[in-house]
Amino acid sequence: MDITNTKSNVGNIESDHQNLGNRAKETTARLESLDALRGFDMLWIIGGAKLIRCAAECFNFSWLNALSEQLEHVEWEGFHAYDLIFPLFLFIAGVAIPLSIRAQQKKGHSNMRIICRATIRMVLLVSLGIVYNGGLAFNGIENTRFASVLGLIGIGYYFAFLIVMHFKIKVQIIACAAIILGYWALLMWYPVPEYGCGLLTAQESLASFIDQSFLPGRLHGGNYDPEGIMQAISSISMALLGAISSYWLTCQNRCKWKNSAGLFVAGILLICIGLGWGNFYPIIKKLWTGSFILLAAGWSMTILSAFFYIIDCVGIKKWAFIFKVIGMNSITIYLGIKIINFEYTNNFIFGGIINFIPGQYQQLGLFISLIVLEWLFLYLLYKKKIFLKI
Numbered sequence: 001m002d003i004t005n006t007k008s009n010v011g012n013i014e015s016d017h018q019n020l021g022n023r024a025k026e027t028t029a030r031l032e033s034l035d036a037l038r039g040f041d042m043l044w045i046i047g048g049a050k051l052i053r054c055a056a057e058c059f060n061f062s063w064l065n066a067l068s069e070q071l072e073h074v075e076w077e078g079f080h081a082y083d084l085i086f087p088l089f090l091f092i093a094g095v096a097i098p099l100s101i102r103a104q105q106k107k108g109h110s111n112m113r114i115i116c117r118a119t120i121r122m123v124l125l126v127s128l129g130i131v132y133n134g135g136l137a138f139n140g141i142e143n144t145r146f147a148s149v150l151g152l153i154g155i156g157y158y159f160a161f162l163i164v165m166h167f168k169i170k171v172q173i174i175a176c177a178a179i180i181l182g183y184w185a186l187l188m189w190y191p192v193p194e195y196g197c198g199l200l201t202a203q204e205s206l207a208s209f210i211d212q213s214f215l216p217g218r219l220h221g222g223n224y225d226p227e228g229i230m231q232a233i234s235s236i237s238m239a240l241l242g243a244i245s246s247y248w249l250t251c252q253n254r255c256k257w258k259n260s261a262g263l264f265v266a267g268i269l270l271i272c273i274g275l276g277w278g279n280f281y282p283i284i285k286k287l288w289t290g291s292f293i294l295l296a297a298g299w300s301m302t303i304l305s306a307f308f309y310i311i312d313c314v315g316i317k318k319w320a321f322i323f324k325v326i327g328m329n330s331i332t333i334y335l336g337i338k339i340i341n342f343e344y345t346n347n348f349i350f351g352g353i354i355n356f357i358p359g360q361y362q363q364l365g366l367f368i369s370l371i372v373l374e375w376l377f378l379y380l381l382y383k384k385k386i387f388l389k390i
Helices: 032-059 062-070 081-106 111-132 149-166 169-189 206-214 229-249 256-278 290-313 318-327 330-339 342-354 359-383
Strands: 002-005 386-389
Touching (some): 032 081, 032 290, 032 359, 111 149, 149 169, 169 206, 256 290, 290 318, 342 359
16 A cells, blocks of 8 residues: 555556457546546445435435435345445446556566555455454454455455456456356355255355354354455456456447447346346345346446546546545545544534524534535645555
């Protein structure tokens, strides 16, 4: 992990003229839409979702109430928009994999060096995930949660990276399908001691049994961990679907808008397959079931295609600057909201002004000012060309 003061284009994903294996030729223009989409995704984590929920309580508009409901996680089975935040982030990381490999190869890095960097990245993400869970305030292994969002991203990204590094696109597609179908077969057909086969509950699923048996420390869900061992294996397919999308978007054999349209159609197809499969194989985010993977990947593809078309195809970019500032330091703000007391600073700076707002709207004002404060913090880093890279 390093914090760099460098030119403003550092942190953007670049591509070059090299082929990776025998794949199709790809464009050299970086996907500026990735930073914007990453920032858009992170905005909901740093306060966007709370802002919408608060606005729904203040104004009680039917459309706001419906949106507010979508910005809550489902309890177990089903899918809300907020359930897309995490897998979309992993999907974006997957999109960056082929671009990152080609950029490093262009610089003359050996394959061993490239893999070593990816390994270090995975170890850092797993370690930071433990820190995020409070691991530095060590209170015994039994009270430490080792699984984490960052850890699952690191593991899913790393093994997808190795597959992309060593195999052609057709093998990557086969590997993705094998992971999804293999995970389904294990969950549905492997007999869990005392419970049997095919039970997809927090207590009785194979994923829960494996977490209880092999995952040390505290489990987030009590009987299971939503970022546990089996979920980490399943997440590899999400990153691979991102990498496969990257090849499609940057293929030079078609014009950009056709690449965008093709990805959009593929996304709609995956949404339909995921919803259809969900009738037989439940859509459960906390287990990362295959139906959930396909549904989340489908939505990720459609959203990425829209960002890609508007930013990279049409060239309308100014509107995305707000998201770009967040996206270029996404790890910084993800850790920052856990470590830095932004709420205290927000009250110190804006509390007096907000006191002039009618009482029922003061909480809404605090949420707005908090997001502004967090964005200004990231903008200061952006202007100083300071980016936390892992």
